[in-house]
Amino acid sequence: MKNRNLSKFAVPIGVIGIIVMMVVPLPTFLLDLLIATNITGALLILLVAMFVQRPLDFSVFPALLLVMTLFRLALNISATRLVLRDGDAGKVIHAFGDFVVGGSLVIGLVIFLILIIVQMVVVTKGAERVAEVGARFTLDAMPGKQMAIDADLNAGLIDEAEAKKRRADVAAEADFYGAMDGGSKFVKGDAIAAIIITVINLVGGFGVGILQHGMAPAEAMNQYSLLTVGDGLVSQIPALLLSVATGLITTRSATSGDMGSSVTAQLGQNKLALRIAGGAALGLCVIPGLPKVPFLIIGAITLLIAQRIKDPEPEAEAAAAAAAAAGEAERPAPDSPEQLLGEMRVDPLELALSPDLVDLVDSNGGDLLDRVRALRRKMALELGIIMPPVRTRDDLDLPLSSYAIRISGVDAGSGQAPPGTVLAIGDGLQALPGRAGIEPVFGLAGKWVPAELHYQAELSGATVVDRASVIITHLAEIVRQNASRLLGREDVRSLTEMVKRTHPVVVEELTPTLLSLGQIQRVLQALLDEGVPIRDLVRIFESLSLRAKVSVDHDGLVEAARAALGPAIAAQYAADGRLTVITLEPMLEQSLLESLRPSETGAFMAIDGLRAEAIVTEAGRLVEAAEQSGITPVLACSPQLRLPLMRLLRAGSRRVQVLSYSEISGSTAQIETMGVVNGAYAGAA
Structure with missing residues (x-):
C-alpha cells in the first residue's frame, strides 16, 4: 500500500519540484545529482522504447516526454543562474565542457552545434513528420476499424467483451498518436530553446566576467565558454536520447515484437542478401588506396553469419512433398463406391466461389473459413439451431468475381465480390473509381472501389465493408430465411x-x-x-x-x-419499451372468426377475394407508413385467427408479423395502437 501511494504522488511532487527549480537557486551538488538523474532517465526511456512490444504498451510516453522536457529546461535555467552568478555550475558540467572543448573553444562549439543539428534537423524533424502522418491516418482509419470490429461481432468471431476491448484499443491508439503528434512539438521547441540558452550563456557570461568580475576578455571567454558548452552537452545528450526514443515509438506501428528481435529476424531472414553484402565488402578490398583490413574483417563476419543461418526451405519443401505423396496414396480411386457416394451427396449448405475468389479461403491471409465457423456459433445462439457445416468450394461455372449460396443444391442467393476491392455504401462516390454494386441483404446501392482507396471512401461519408463481411452477412441472412429447411x-x-x-x-x-x-x-x-x-x-x-x-x-x-414463448416473441418487435400494434376492426374480426373452416393443411378463412385483397392491401399500407417513420409494427388478432391471417398476408406477399392477443398480453412493453384494418373495399356497396 505504501509503494502504491508513493508512486501515486511521485509525479505530482516531481512536477512541483521542477517548477520550484526554475525559481529557487540550487547548490552545485544537487544540480550534479539532478543532471545525472536526467541523463539516466533519458537512457531508460530510450531502452524501454526499444524493448516495448507495441507502441500502445508505452502509452504514457507523450506525457513523460513533456515532463522530461520541462525537467531539462529547469536544469538549463538553474545551470544558467549558477554560471552567470558564480562562474561555476558543478562538476558534471565542468567535466563535460573540459572534455569536449579540450582547450579549443572552436572544437567545443562545433561539436555542440553538430549535436543540435542532428537532433533538430534529422531526428526531431523526422519523428515530428511521422507522428503527424501517423495521427492523421490513425484518425482516418477509426471508422473502418470500428466497422471491422462490428462485422466480426455480428459474424460471431468475437464476443461482446472482446469487441469492447478492441474498441478501447482503437480509441487508445487514436489518442496515443494524437498525443505523440503534439509531444513531438515539445522536442522541437526544446532544441530551439537550447540554441537560445547557449547564446545567452555565452554573451551573458562574457559580459558578467568582464564587467562584474574584472576578467580579461580572453580569460572570460575561456571560462564561460567551457561552462556554456558543458551545460549545452549535459542537456542536449538527454534531449537527443528522447528524440531517438520519439522516433522509435512513432515508427514502430508495423511491428509487434521488441526492436532487437524484429531487426535480427528480418535482416537475417534472407541468406542470399547477407552473402551478397559480404562479397561486396570483400570486393572493395581490390580498390587501390582503400585499407583492406577493415573490409576483410567486416566481409568475413557477414559471410560467417550467412553461413550459420539455417535455410528452412528444403525442409519445408520435403515436408510438403511427403504430405502430398501420403495424400495421393490415401486418395480412393475415382470409380470407387466411397468416391461416388461422396460426389452424389447433396450438401445442406454450400458456398460456391468463382476461381478468382479462392483467395478468401486461402490460409495465407483469407479468413472467410474462420468467419463461417464462427457464424455457426452465432446462429446457434440466435436461432437455437445447429447450423450444418458449410461446404466451401470453387465453381468454374460461376462468372468471375461472383459467389453463390446453395441449400440442398439449389441456389438461395448470389452476389459479387471483386478481388482487390471493398464495397462502399453511400452517396458521393462518383469521384472514386470502381464499378456499381448492390449490398445483397438490404439492397443498398454502392460501389466496389479498390481496397487502397477505402480511406478516401470513408472520408466521403460512405460505409466501407470488406468482401468477406459482405459474403458472411449474406450467408447469415440466407440461413435465417431458410432456417426451417436446414x-x-x-x-x-x-x-x-x-x-x-x-x-x-x-x-x-x-x-x-x-x-x-x-x-x-x-x-x-x-x-x-x-x-x-x-x-x-x-x-x-x-x-x-x-x-x-x-x-x-x-x-x-x-x-x-x-x-x-409469448413474452419473448413480443420482445423481438418492441423498441424502447414500446410495442406498436395494428388491430382489426371488431366487426371484421368477428366475421373472419365465423369464416374459419378446417382443412387437411390447416384452418383457412372462407371469404371472397375482394375482401381478402382489401385486408392485405390495407394492412400493408399501414405497415409501410409505420416503417417510413422508423417503426416496425405487428398485427394483433385472436389466437384462433392468427395463423390463417398470417397465411393470407403471406399469400399476398406481405411480410407482416401477426401476433395473437395472448402473446402480447404477456409482454412487459407498453402497447401503442397506430391503426385499424377495417377490410372495406370498393365493391362493398
Whole structure:
C-alpha cells in the first residue's frame, strides 16, 4: 500500500519540484545529482522504447516526454543562474565542457552545434513528420476499424467483451498518436530553446566576467565558454536520447515484437542478401588506396553469419512433398463406391466461389473459413439451431468475381465480390473509381472501389465493408430465411437428447408417448418460418406436452408453443419499451372468426377475394407508413385467427408479423395502437 501511494504522488511532487527549480537557486551538488538523474532517465526511456512490444504498451510516453522536457529546461535555467552568478555550475558540467572543448573553444562549439543539428534537423524533424502522418491516418482509419470490429461481432468471431476491448484499443491508439503528434512539438521547441540558452550563456557570461568580475576578455571567454558548452552537452545528450526514443515509438506501428528481435529476424531472414553484402565488402578490398583490413574483417563476419543461418526451405519443401505423396496414396480411386457416394451427396449448405475468389479461403491471409465457423456459433445462439457445416468450394461455372449460396443444391442467393476491392455504401462516390454494386441483404446501392482507396471512401461519408463481411452477412441472412429447411430430423434428435440430459422428465413425457420426432420437427420448423427462435426448448416441449394431451392438430401445437414463448416473441418487435400494434376492426374480426373452416393443411378463412385483397392491401399500407417513420409494427388478432391471417398476408406477399392477443398480453412493453384494418373495399356497396 505504501509503494502504491508513493508512486501515486511521485509525479505530482516531481512536477512541483521542477517548477520550484526554475525559481529557487540550487547548490552545485544537487544540480550534479539532478543532471545525472536526467541523463539516466533519458537512457531508460530510450531502452524501454526499444524493448516495448507495441507502441500502445508505452502509452504514457507523450506525457513523460513533456515532463522530461520541462525537467531539462529547469536544469538549463538553474545551470544558467549558477554560471552567470558564480562562474561555476558543478562538476558534471565542468567535466563535460573540459572534455569536449579540450582547450579549443572552436572544437567545443562545433561539436555542440553538430549535436543540435542532428537532433533538430534529422531526428526531431523526422519523428515530428511521422507522428503527424501517423495521427492523421490513425484518425482516418477509426471508422473502418470500428466497422471491422462490428462485422466480426455480428459474424460471431468475437464476443461482446472482446469487441469492447478492441474498441478501447482503437480509441487508445487514436489518442496515443494524437498525443505523440503534439509531444513531438515539445522536442522541437526544446532544441530551439537550447540554441537560445547557449547564446545567452555565452554573451551573458562574457559580459558578467568582464564587467562584474574584472576578467580579461580572453580569460572570460575561456571560462564561460567551457561552462556554456558543458551545460549545452549535459542537456542536449538527454534531449537527443528522447528524440531517438520519439522516433522509435512513432515508427514502430508495423511491428509487434521488441526492436532487437524484429531487426535480427528480418535482416537475417534472407541468406542470399547477407552473402551478397559480404562479397561486396570483400570486393572493395581490390580498390587501390582503400585499407583492406577493415573490409576483410567486416566481409568475413557477414559471410560467417550467412553461413550459420539455417535455410528452412528444403525442409519445408520435403515436408510438403511427403504430405502430398501420403495424400495421393490415401486418395480412393475415382470409380470407387466411397468416391461416388461422396460426389452424389447433396450438401445442406454450400458456398460456391468463382476461381478468382479462392483467395478468401486461402490460409495465407483469407479468413472467410474462420468467419463461417464462427457464424455457426452465432446462429446457434440466435436461432437455437445447429447450423450444418458449410461446404466451401470453387465453381468454374460461376462468372468471375461472383459467389453463390446453395441449400440442398439449389441456389438461395448470389452476389459479387471483386478481388482487390471493398464495397462502399453511400452517396458521393462518383469521384472514386470502381464499378456499381448492390449490398445483397438490404439492397443498398454502392460501389466496389479498390481496397487502397477505402480511406478516401470513408472520408466521403460512405460505409466501407470488406468482401468477406459482405459474403458472411449474406450467408447469415440466407440461413435465417431458410432456417426451417436446414433443421433436419437428425438435428431434432440431437436437440432432444440435449434437453433430455438436463430435463429428462420433460422429454420422456413428450416423446415418443405423445408426439413423434417428425411432429416435433414440423412444429419447430413452423416456429422458425415465422422468425421465432427455438432456444427455449424446455418451455416449448412443456407446452407441446400439455396441448398434445388434448389434440395433436399441427396448428394447435404451433399456437401452444407460441403462447408459451409469448413474452419473448413480443420482445423481438418492441423498441424502447414500446410495442406498436395494428388491430382489426371488431366487426371484421368477428366475421373472419365465423369464416374459419378446417382443412387437411390447416384452418383457412372462407371469404371472397375482394375482401381478402382489401385486408392485405390495407394492412400493408399501414405497415409501410409505420416503417417510413422508423417503426416496425405487428398485427394483433385472436389466437384462433392468427395463423390463417398470417397465411393470407403471406399469400399476398406481405411480410407482416401477426401476433395473437395472448402473446402480447404477456409482454412487459407498453402497447401503442397506430391503426385499424377495417377490410372495406370498393365493391362493398
